[in-house]
Amino acid sequence: MATSPLSAPYIEPWLRGTYAEVPAVGRAVLHALDLALDDLSRWTDGLTDAEVHAAPLGLTSVAFHLRHIARSTDRLLSYAEGKQLSAEQLTSLKAEQAGEETLAALLAEVEASFSDAAERVRVLATANFDTVRDVGRKQLPTSIGGALIHVADHTQRHVGQVVTTTKVLKALRG
Numbered sequence: 001m002a003t004s005p006l007s008a009p010y011i012e013p014w015l016r017g018t019y020a021e022v023p024a025v026g027r028a029v030l031h032a033l034d035l036a037l038d039d040l041s042r043w044t045d046g047l048t049d050a051e052v053h054a055a056p057l058g059l060t061s062v063a064f065h066l067r068h069i070a071r072s073t074d075r076l077l078s079y080a081e082g083k084q085l086s087a088e089q090l091t092s093l094k095a096e097q098a099g100e101e102t103l104a105a106l107l108a109e110v111e112a113s114f115s116d117a118a119e120r121v122r123v124l125a126t127a128n129f130d131t132v133r134d135v136g137r138k139q140l141p142t143s144i145g146g147a148l149i150h151v152a153d154h155t156q157r158h159v160g161q162v163v164t165t166t167k168v169l170k171a172l173r174g
Helices: 024-044 049-053 062-080 087-094 103-124 144-172
Strands: 132-135 140-143
Touching: 024 062, 024 103, 024 144, 049 062, 049 103, 062 087, 062 103, 062 132, 062 144, 103 144, 132 144, 140 144
Parallel strands: none
Antiparallel strands: 132 140
C-alpha cells in the first residue's frame, strides 16, 4: 500500500498526495491504514516468531493485535455497510486469541485485510455519513461516518499496542 518507513526520507501517508479521488473522510481512513501498515512493518522488523506470540510482562501478544487489526477492520466495515456479522466472521472473532502463525503470515493477513478494506472504504466514502447503522447483537447505534472513523482510530490504537509490546520484547533481549 505504501512506501516503507525504513526508507529515507519518510513521508507520512497523509502528505503523499495519494487517494486524491477519494472524498476526504475515506481518504483519511485509507491514510490511517497505510500508516498502520508502515508502522507495523517498521516496529515488528526483526522479531522472531516466538517473540510475536510472547506476552512479556503480561502484555497481550503482538500476534493477537495483528489478528485483531485485520479481522476487526473487516467487521467494522461490515457494520458500516449495514450488515451484521456472518458466521465466518464470528468464528474468526473467536479465534483471535489463539494461533501459531508466523510473523510473515500475520502481516500478510493485515495487508490482505487492508487491501480489501481500501475497496470497501472507497465505496462507503461516497455515502451519506449520517446514515444510521447498528452494531453488534445489541444493535447499538452509530453511523456510516462513525464506523469509518472507528476503523481508523481502532486500528491506530492496536498499532500503538504492537509498538509498545515490541519495544518491551526488544528491551528484554538484553
